[in-house]
Amino acid sequence: MYINKLTVVASLAILSILSCKKELSTASGSLVQGDRLTAFAKNLEAHTESKVVHDATGDSDSPAPYMDVVHAKVTEQGKGTLFFMMVLAGPIPEQPSAPDLLWIFHLDTDPATAPRGLYNEYIVRVRWISGAFVGQVVDRTPLLTGGAPIITAVPFSIDGRTVKVFAHLGTLGNPSSFKWNAATRPGVAVNYVDFAPDSGLVPWTR
Numbered sequence: 001m002y003i004n005k006l007t008v009v010a011s012l013a014i015l016s017i018l019s020c021k022k023e024l025s026t027a028s029g030s031l032v033q034g035d036r037l038t039a040f041a042k043n044l045e046a047h048t049e050s051k052v053v054h055d056a057t058g059d060s061d062s063p064a065p066y067m068d069v070v071h072a073k074v075t076e077q078g079k080g081t082l083f084f085m086m087v088l089a090g091p092i093p094e095q096p097s098a099p100d101l102l103w104i105f106h107l108d109t110d111p112a113t114a115p116r117g118l119y120n121e122y123i124v125r126v127r128w129i130s131g132a133f134v135g136q137v138v139d140r141t142p143l144l145t146g147g148a149p150i151i152t153a154v155p156f157s158i159d160g161r162t163v164k165v166f167a168h169l170g171t172l173g174n175p176s177s178f179k180w181n182a183a184t185r186p187g188v189a190v191n192y193v194d195f196a197p198d199s200g201l202v203p204w205t206r
């Protein structure tokens with residue numbers, strides 16, 4: 001009985017290490033952190049959490065702490081639903097004074113295409129516009145054939161300094177993998193004020 005249990009545990013550990021090695025080959029090393037385990041285990045944990053990005057506090061071009069990304073994460077939650085989370089340096093006001101604010105995830109689902117010259121085929125975002133918050137997926141792929149982006153409303157939440165958005169993989173073209181970043185900007189026609197990571201994209205694979 002004990003031997004069987006040990007065998008199972010050992011097998012799981014091997015599977016875990018193999019899985020981590022697989023992720024290591026695609027992950028960008030400096031993007032992830034773990035803080036609870038030994039150095040060796042920390043490395044393993046970092047690989048398994050390769051969809052997490054930590055970003056510096058205070059590096060935003062906006063003085064508003066709620067436009068300063070400090071943490072972002074993309075995980076699959078339930079069958080076919082992606083959970084996007086962004087943590088900011090300060091809480092988002094219930095009624096921001098700015099007319100337009102965006103907390104954005106850019107998704108590059110096809111490295112071979114660049115709708116309107118940009119790398120990202122999809123945008124997942126929470127937007128403060130016209131006096132209300134909305135959660136949206138923006139499908140930019142129609143731009144490749146002269147069409148207009150398709151905007152779909154999706155569930156979202158704001159809890160203090162944490163923004164969450166939920167999107168079905170179907171609204172994102174059912175990708176088996178993609179690369180992403182998180183960003184903030186005070187309006188769609190002005191510069192971004194913060195990116196996480198500062199440069200490059202984070203791989204996500206089912």
Ligand SMILES: [Ca+2]
Binds near residue numbers: 056057058068194
């Ligand atoms: Ca930041």
